[in-house]
Amino acid sequence: MRTALSIIVPAFNEAARIGPTLTALQAALPSIVPAWEIRVVDDGSTDDTGAVVEAAAAAAGDTRIVLQREPHRGKGGAVRAGMLASRGDLRFLCDADLSMPVTELPRFLAQVPATCDIAIGSREGEGARRVGEPGLRHAMGRVFNTLVRRLVLQGIEDTQCGFKMFTGAAADAVFSRITLDGWAFDIETLVVAQRLGLRVVEMPIEWHYRDRSQVSPVRDSLLMARDVLRIRARAARGRYDVPRDRAATEARSR
Template structure:
């Protein structure tokens, strides 16, 4: 997902493409522009003309969650990674994640709180914000995870289609919704410690985004109660 990332999106894409270029598997990179008001979409579109494995998806501005949903459902890979445009978690962690995506594991999520994880240059307000929200998630929606909001998560392709087609939260509360749906379906989720670097140009707005996430977390239970998600059963092993 990308929103007003004109100043760094090419730097991010260069790192991602460089890392993937030597891999023995086929790959694609999808940038979903979430209705940016700067030149993000045009910059990516121009750059991708020389990169056949990189493509742009342009969307109306609805929020990060809806941009991720669009990308995940547009992707065709057997494994699908979501990562933030600022690469707060290095793309090199993908290799470790894929090692754990065996037939018995459906999702691997990055964690800034699991044993062995490291945070660099994180402001105290960001850490507090994350801890408070994770506490809310545990009470309202899903237990068992130390960090639901890290923007580095890998899904097998079938699981991605299954979960993101049910997603309803358009904003920052989508992570909790996806994990809620996954646990209700009995899918195997591995939480892996990562190294996370705070980016000074982060788009996170502590006050506004905290309220949005809490509202969307409450919506998860409400949607389930109303039957919005249908019958949450496991479709496969």
């Protein structure tokens, strides 16, 4: 049976949160899509993330929960590995903390591929709802997005939301080209998608802030700013350029 939907969950030291996320996804998916898999990409965790995933799959007797172990490279590296290993007709990037209610998922399925190749969750714009986010964190995010829009990627209000759906063909075309392993991989993903001529839409969602002790706002913001400059330099050198006729054929009929 073909897999209609692959859900890719990058996870680094998420032993405390990955169990409830898997439980929520398992409960919801049967009524949403007929054939699915959940692929947890363990990004070289040093805690029991992998063991929790294996235990959840064994307890449910469900082979559709897949653990993919990878060396630690960063979220971008984990997402890239998971997307390219998946065979779903549609592929959904899902943060391990499930900060978006799973009830939002059918809205993505209604858009891809009917109206677009890629639908990205957005915490900005009309209809979006942020719950519990500290004001300073939101302000820092808006400053960063302004930098992104001015330097490399116009027209996208929220590049960093961890919920994005791709057609299988779009995922293969995009993730075979991105190289960044860190947090800025989302930006490179969308830059490549634009250069490929793919249709990208933003989906306003409800999003709940979860404290992420792994994230250092100052350090990671500086690293992301550095990577934005790398993307800009690569774009200026034509690293992301693909002839439009070839790009459209490759990304939509692969």
